[in-house]
Amino acid sequence: MAEPATYFCDDAAEARDRFLDLCTRTGLTVGSIPSRSTGFSCDFTRLGAPSATHLLVLASGAGGVAGFVHAGLCSALLGEQLQRHLGRNVAIVLVHAVNPKGPAWPAPGANRADLPNADDADDGAVWSDALLNAADARFRAHIRARDQSEAKEEAEAANSQTAWTADNAAVIARDQLQDARFALLLDFRTGLGGWADPTILNTAPPSDAAHARARRWYPSAVSGPLHTPGAPQGAGLAAFLSETQHVAATVEFGTFRQAAALGRLTSSGAGFDPYPKSRDWRTRVWNHSERIILQAISACEEMIAAERPARKSSAPS
Numbered sequence: 001m002a003e004p005a006t007y008f009c010d011d012a013a014e015a016r017d018r019f020l021d022l023c024t025r026t027g028l029t030v031g032s033i034p035s036r037s038t039g040f041s042c043d044f045t046r047l048g049a050p051s052a053t054h055l056l057v058l059a060s061g062a063g064g065v066a067g068f069v070h071a072g073l074c075s076a077l078l079g080e081q082l083q084r085h086l087g088r089n090v091a092i093v094l095v096h097a098v099n100p101k102g103p104a105w106p107a108p109g110a111n112r113a114d115l116p117n118a119d120d121a122d123d124g125a126v127w128s129d130a131l132l133n134a135a136d137a138r139f140r141a142h143i144r145a146r147d148q149s150e151a152k153e154e155a156e157a158a159n160s161q162t163a164w165t166a167d168n169a170a171v172i173a174r175d176q177l178q179d180a181r182f183a184l185l186l187d188f189r190t191g192l193g194g195w196a197d198p199t200i201l202n203t204a205p206p207s208d209a210a211h212a213r214a215r216r217w218y219p220s221a222v223s224g225p226l227h228t229p230g231a232p233q234g235a236g237l238a239a240f241l242s243e244t245q246h247v248a249a250t251v252e253f254g255t256f257r258q259a260a261a262l263g264r265l266t267s268s269g270a271g272f273d274p275y276p277k278s279r280d281w282r283t284r285v286w287n288h289s290e291r292i293i294l295q296a297i298s299a300c301e302e303m304i305a306a307e308r309p310a311r312k313s314s315a316p317s
Contacts, residue, residue: 002079004286005279008072012040012098015071019043019096022078031175035163038101042164044172047083048091053181054300056293059095059172061232062189063103063162065275069253070188071098072282073289080286082293090300093176095235099163105235106162166236173240182303183241184296185234185248188289190274191227193254196284198292201226201250203233210247217299218249218292226250245303251292253285 009015023030023045033042058077060070074094077083083092097104177183193199202221204211214221226233238248255273276282 001081003283004076004080005282007076007079007286008282009068010065010275010277012100015068015075015098016041016043016096019071019075019078022075026078026083031172033164033168033171035099036165038099038163040097040099040163042095042097042168042172044093044095044176046091046093046176047078048086049088050091052086052089052091053179054090054304055093055177055180055183056090056296056300057093057095057177057183057185057234057237058188058293059093059185059235059237060097060187060189061105061235062187062228063099063105063231065100066190066231067098067100067104068275069190069285071096073188073286076286076289077293080290082290082297085294085297087297087301087304089304090297092297095172095237097164097235101163103162103231105164105169105232106166107230107232108236108239164235166239169236170240172235173237177237177240177244180241180244180246181307182300183244183246184299185238185246186292186296187234187248187250189228189231189250189252190255191252193252193256195254195257196281196288197254198285198288199252199254200292201252203248203250210245213247213299214249217247217295217302221249227252247299251289253288255281 007018009018020030020043023043026047028045028047030043030045033044035041058070058074060067062070074096077092077094086092191199200214200218200221202211202214202218202223203225204214206223211223215223233250234248238246255276
């Protein structure tokens with residue numbers, strides 16, 4: 001095992017070589033998806049039993065140099081052999097993707113349900129309340145169609161600028177997630193906060209069972225949306241788990257040596273370092289991440305244990 005800070009790299013090719021080397025040493029099969037124009041690759045692999053139905057998924061939507069944080073943690077997990085803590089029905093999926101030149105994954109596109117079109121009215125009819133309502137409905141339908149078209153164009157434009165696409169995420173989901181009964185997704189990245197201090201964002205709606213589970217497993221988690229909504233949580237993989245129980249959380253590591261410095265920041269974000277080179281910062285990030293990952297493995301085991309009584313009660317006597 002190496003010193004934790006050495007798993008973090010400052011070059012995309014070096015980060016990929018280190019990750020693939022550790023995968024080879026561990027005896028893992030790796031899938032790869034080349035980016036569309038940057039020359040980088042997204043690599044994904046799985047640790048644990050192929051038949052495991054409860055998954056811990058490490059995938060980040062962070063683009064730019066902030067993506068090196070997650071990449072370093074994927075390598076550190078392998079190098080420090082955290083897979084030794086896995087039970088027979090829990091597996092870890094690692095998605096290693098860095099695009100230091102820009103965004104890695106597209107932001108979720110607008111998904112608005114189509115509403116019924118308004119009824120047509122006769123041109124020569126008297127303008128009754130019903131016809132006025134129909135005209136108003138037609139106008140609203142026109143506005144919705146225009147907004148949907150603009151949203152689609154914006155999503156396509158954002159998608160065209162990313163290293164990987166939603167279709168690439170679908171390939172990973174189909175290969176690794178389709179048989180899962182439960183998945184816990186963790187997205188590691190940098191954010192505002194004290195030096196290497198983790199802020200766990202619980203982005204599920206408060207009424208959702210996933211929100212309560214995240215709070216139980218990570219009591220210090222902060223409820224609310226992503227601070228960087230343009231970088232999709234977990235590379236957008238949660239979108240492919242609509243029929244599967246899952247919890248998604250983003251872990252942001254602060255880069256300010258003193259939290260008090262936050263009060264002196266300007267609106268332009270002056271003083272923020274998206275990826276500190278300090279050995280101390282990187283070591284602290286790994287130490288926090290190790291605890292967070294081990295807790296996630298325990299959470300998967302808890303979900304397995306919760307299923308057992310239900311299975312026993314449904315078994316024929």
